[in-house]
Amino acid sequence: MEKFGTLLFLAGATIFISNLPVGISGSWNTNVKDSIVVAQVRSGYDAARDSDTGYRYPEFYRGMYLNVSSANNFKKLQAFVEKAKAATLNTLVLDVQSARNVTCMVPESHVRYCKDNGLHPVARIVVFPDGLRNYPVPESYIEDKLAIAEDACKNGFKEIQFDYIRFHDSDSTRHLTYSQRYKFIEDFITRARIRTKRFNARIAADIFGRIPLNTDDIIGQKIESLDKVVDLICPMAYPSHYTWNKKYYTDPYYTVRVTSTQAKLRSRNAMIVTYIQAFKMKMAGIPFETYIMDQLKAVHDSGIKGFIMWNARQEYETPLAVVKDFYLNQISKKDKPPSAYVD
DSSP states (O other): OOEEOOOOOOOOOOEEEEEEEEOSSOOOOHHHHTTTOOOHOOOOSOOOOOOOTTBBSSSEEEEEEOOOOHHHHHHHHHHHHHHHHHOOOOOEEEEEEOOOOSOSSSHHHHHHHHHTTOEEEEEESSSSSSSSSSSOOOHHHHHHHHHHHHHHHHOOOEEEEESSSSSSSSSSSTOOOHHHHHHHHHHHHHHHHTTTTTTOOEEEEEEETGGEEEEETSOOHHHHHHTTTEEEEEEOGGGEEEEEHHHHHHHHHHHHHHHHHHHHHOSSSEOOOOEEOOSSSSOTTHHHHHHHHHHHHHHHTTTOSSSEEEEEEEEEHHHHHHHHHHHIISSSGGOOOOOGGOO
């Protein structure tokens, strides 16, 4: 085993330095018995339950993102549900809003359809498109976002995922300290949790992939801060976005492994579910299938609670084929005792 330490210099960020024991870059630790729940291949839902409602959450998230067009159009949704099931996925992250809409656009019947097909639907809400530039924020704006979250819960969603829950990556709000930024985001999520409490819904937050590597960051995201108020933290570990470091940029296994592991090490309460790159962008000459496979291996080797594939164009044919091959062929029954299967 080798150890790696990373020192990165980013604008507006103080960098987290750490040494972690990992396998040789690009290799996969085949001892995945503790991190893989093969039962998920056989059953859409796993054993984890919300103690108050009996709702069954995934034990290990295997998901993909659908935009509002895919989520709101039933024929499109039906097609993606069938593809997701065939690939052994158990989670769909659905956009529930448009730029002009302040209610949940995905109807209850679509949410129920996902559940009836063994898929855990997650409502994605964009809070500050492109990041918050102007502070303070009008109360009416905050109220609109909270109303969407509440409306999504009324339509049957049991998990709300806030994206762009951050400040803009610039000095546009330079008068605010790091602590003030963290507190603002914590307070927003706390309000959302209170607003949706009666629905017993989980709350998740999407973060930049660099956040687990940084002790402080100008965008107002910090693992230890979010860990106080959310159930899931979702690092967006897209290797093509780590342009400041050649190793991260060109080695998808390394990037996802390090990002996910650091996030897990720094969180005491929240589960880590990492977004992986399921789109063709700056892949350093690596075949797309290999690119996806390396990220899946890294997710499992890091011991986190799952992954979500992101492709804004909804082009999932190759990623879904790789996922299916990974779970049905590369992970055999012998990797888990028979009791791990759920019929």
